[in-house]
Every structure is written in structure tokens, then in C-alpha cells.
Amino acid sequence: MPTSGDASPPIYRVKADFFRLLGHPARVRVLELLRDGERTVGDLRSALGLDSGGTSQHLTTMRRQGVLDSRRAGTNVYYRVKDPRTFQLLEVARQILSAQLEESRGLLGELSAVEFVPADGATDADHRSR
Amino acid sequence: MPTSGDASPPIYRVKADFFRLLGHPARVRVLELLRDGERTVGDLRSALGLDSGGTSQHLTTMRRQGVLDSRRAGTNVYYRVKDPRTFQLLEVARQILSAQLEESRGLLGELSAVEFVPADGATDADHRSR
DNA sequence: TCAACATCTTCGAATATTCTAAGACACCAA
DNA sequence: TTGGTGTCTTAGAATATTCGAAGATGTTGA
Known part of the structure; x- marks a missing residue:
């Protein structure tokens, strides 16, 4: 069996492609809409507020990369x-992001507590000026 | 408390931005290199094979989005x-991707088994021509 | 202060992605 | 077979990201 034409890309590139695929608001929404089962293109289209061309483009991209699957039923296509x-x-991302939010909310609190000045004026995270 | 200047973007946009951040081979590698502890910019630079400008750019991007953190020690900066x-x-992505690989490997096997023809010529996944 | 080193910034060119609009195709019911 | 609906494709313009090169900044030790 031949080792086929295109040398398979390094893992980190495959992973990057995969994450890049998720890196678009409309595509994240598609995933969220599909969380509890399949939907037709029309359903998704109206939920996303895109035209059918744009919707199809995103769906096709995601199917090509193996994230989505589709089946046709009459004139509709279910993804x-x-x-x-x-x-x-998505869930892990949500956790990470909400932790970030919490942290920045904390910093914001400190910021508004103008009266309080820590013993050592400069914090560790402070080494980049700009 | 005022709702502050910039209306916070919808969650799906934040998530998308986050995934997009991971959607670059060099940045995926950085994360993998940092899996077992902090590294200096120089370490990362030589492992990635980039110039210091490019390395810095990626690191800065990732720090701005809150994925990385840095500390300066003398002339070095540890991320x-x-x-x-x-x-x-990264781990979940790896699992998903290796499942995909396994599946496509299976399909490839079927493909080379030219003699075998299933009872019904068309499979379910076959509704898209082209 | 100066030289050496590490890191960061900036900017324009190169490349990739997304958007928009127009029409093509597939399927069903009449 | 024809019209209507739903889905897909394409191509070029608009936009965003990445690359490469040059130099600026910050830190240490002499």
C-alpha cells in the first residue's frame, strides 16, 4: 500500500485547523443549535439570520472537516x-472564559477601591508597561 | 454601577474569538510546549523556528486574550x-481528531475492497453528489 | 555609561477568510 | 412537466490575519 500523495500534516497543524473551524461566531452558534438534535438548513438559516448561501457555506465547511454530518429528507437537509x-x-471553553470574566471582574473591583494601596506598590504582573 | 462603554459581545462571539486564537499551528505548539511548565521566549522561539518578532507576536496575542501569563526574570520573560x-x-480535540482519522481509515479500507458491493448501491451519506 | 543580549513593536506586503449577490440544482406536488 | 421551495455553488469585493524585515526598548554586567 502506497503512502499516498499528500504527506499528512503534523498534528499541531491538524489541531489548529480544527480550532480555526470553530473560530467563527456563526459556526459556534450552529453547534449550540445542534446541541439537542438535528436541524434543517432552513431552521439554522433563520436562527442565524443569514441568507441560505452563507448558511450553506458554513455548514459545508464544517461537514468537509468532519464536524457535522447531514442527511436529506425530501427537499430538506438535516444537519x-x-x-x-x-x-x-464548547463546555470547557465556557468554563475557561467564565473564569477569565470572574478574574477581570475581581481586578475591576480592586481598581475602584482607590483607598486601598497594597504594601508593595508594584504587583508581579506589572512588568509590562505600555 | 454603570454598564460601561463597550457593550459586551454575545457569548458565541467570545467563544469564537477564543477558538480562533487557538487556530494557528504555532500557537497550538506553544501550548503544547508549555504543557509541563513555563518557558522563556527564547526557548519557545527556537522550538518553533520563528524569529523573535513572530514569536513575540503570537505570545502577545495569547496573553492579551488571557490564555497566557508572563513573568520577567532578569532579561528573560517566562510564559x-x-x-x-x-x-x-487540546486533549478533547485530540480525541475527536483521532476518532475521525480512525473512521476515514475504515472508509479507505472499504474503498480498496473493490470486490465487495453492498446490497443497496447507495449509502445514506451519499445524497450529495459532486 | 556602554555593550551585549532578550524581547517587543511597527509597518507594508502576502495570504486567507468572509461577505454579497446571482444563479444553478434537487425534490416534490400538482 | 412545470412551478415552487429548499439547498448549494461560484466569483469577486471587502476584510482580517500572518509574514518578514527593520529597528526600538529594556535589562544586566562590565
């Missing part, structure tokens, strides 16, 4: 998420 | 991953 672990990805 | 859950993201 679904292929691997449920994809939702785990 | 580290801020939230360990970030690695979980």
Missing part, C-alpha cells in the same frame, strides 16, 4: 453534530 | 498557561 465530544469542547 | 483547563481543550 447534526457527528461527535458528541464536540460539545465538551 | 505559562494561565488556566490548566486549556490543556483539556
Whole structure:
């Protein structure tokens, strides 16, 4: 068996492609809309507020990369998420982001507490000026 | 408390920005290199094979978005991953991708088994021509 | 202060992605 | 077979990201 034409790209590139695929608001929404089952293109289109061309483009991209799967039923096409672990990805991202939010909210609190000045004026995270 | 100047963007946009940040081979590698602890810019630079400008650019981007954190020690700057859950993201992505690989490998096997023809010529996944 | 080193910034060119609009195609019901 | 609906494709313009090169800044030790 031949090692086929295109040398398979390094893992970190495959991963990057995969994350880049998720790196678009409309595509994140598609995943969220598909969280509880398949939907037709029309459903998604109206939920996203895109025209059918744009919707189709995103869906096609995601299917090509193996994130989505589709099935035709009459004149409609139903899309679904292929691997449920994809939702785990969204969930972990949500956790990370809400932790960030919490932290920055904390900093904001400190900021407004003008009266309080820590013993050592400069914090560790302070080494970049600008 | 005022709702501050910039209306906070919808969650799906924040998530998308976050994934897009991970959507670059060099940045994925940085995360992998930081899996077991902090590294200096120079370490990362030589591992990535970039010039110091490019390295700095990626690191700065990741720090601005809150994925990395840095500390200066003398003339060096050490970077580290801020939230360990970030690695979980990489891990889940790896799982999804290797499942995909396995599946396509399976299809490839079928493909080379030219003799075998299923009872019904068309499969379900076959509704898109082209 | 100066030289050496590490890191950061900036800017324009190169490249990639997304948007928009127009029309093509597939399927169903009449 | 024809019209209507739903989905897909394409191509070029608009926009965003990345690359490469040059130099600025900050830190240490002499």
C-alpha cells in the first residue's frame, strides 16, 4: 500500500485547523443549535439570520472537516453534530472564559477601591508597561 | 454601577474569538510546549523556528486574550498557561481528531475492497453528489 | 555609561477568510 | 412537466490575519 500523495500534516497543524473551524461566531452558534438534535438548513438559516448561501457555506465547511454530518429528507437537509465530544469542547471553553470574566471582574473591583494601596506598590504582573 | 462603554459581545462571539486564537499551528505548539511548565521566549522561539518578532507576536496575542501569563526574570520573560483547563481543550480535540482519522481509515479500507458491493448501491451519506 | 543580549513593536506586503449577490440544482406536488 | 421551495455553488469585493524585515526598548554586567 502506497503512502499516498499528500504527506499528512503534523498534528499541531491538524489541531489548529480544527480550532480555526470553530473560530467563527456563526459556526459556534450552529453547534449550540445542534446541541439537542438535528436541524434543517432552513431552521439554522433563520436562527442565524443569514441568507441560505452563507448558511450553506458554513455548514459545508464544517461537514468537509468532519464536524457535522447531514442527511436529506425530501427537499430538506438535516444537519447534526457527528461527535458528541464536540460539545465538551464548547463546555470547557465556557468554563475557561467564565473564569477569565470572574478574574477581570475581581481586578475591576480592586481598581475602584482607590483607598486601598497594597504594601508593595508594584504587583508581579506589572512588568509590562505600555 | 454603570454598564460601561463597550457593550459586551454575545457569548458565541467570545467563544469564537477564543477558538480562533487557538487556530494557528504555532500557537497550538506553544501550548503544547508549555504543557509541563513555563518557558522563556527564547526557548519557545527556537522550538518553533520563528524569529523573535513572530514569536513575540503570537505570545502577545495569547496573553492579551488571557490564555497566557508572563513573568520577567532578569532579561528573560517566562510564559505559562494561565488556566490548566486549556490543556483539556487540546486533549478533547485530540480525541475527536483521532476518532475521525480512525473512521476515514475504515472508509479507505472499504474503498480498496473493490470486490465487495453492498446490497443497496447507495449509502445514506451519499445524497450529495459532486 | 556602554555593550551585549532578550524581547517587543511597527509597518507594508502576502495570504486567507468572509461577505454579497446571482444563479444553478434537487425534490416534490400538482 | 412545470412551478415552487429548499439547498448549494461560484466569483469577486471587502476584510482580517500572518509574514518578514527593520529597528526600538529594556535589562544586566562590565
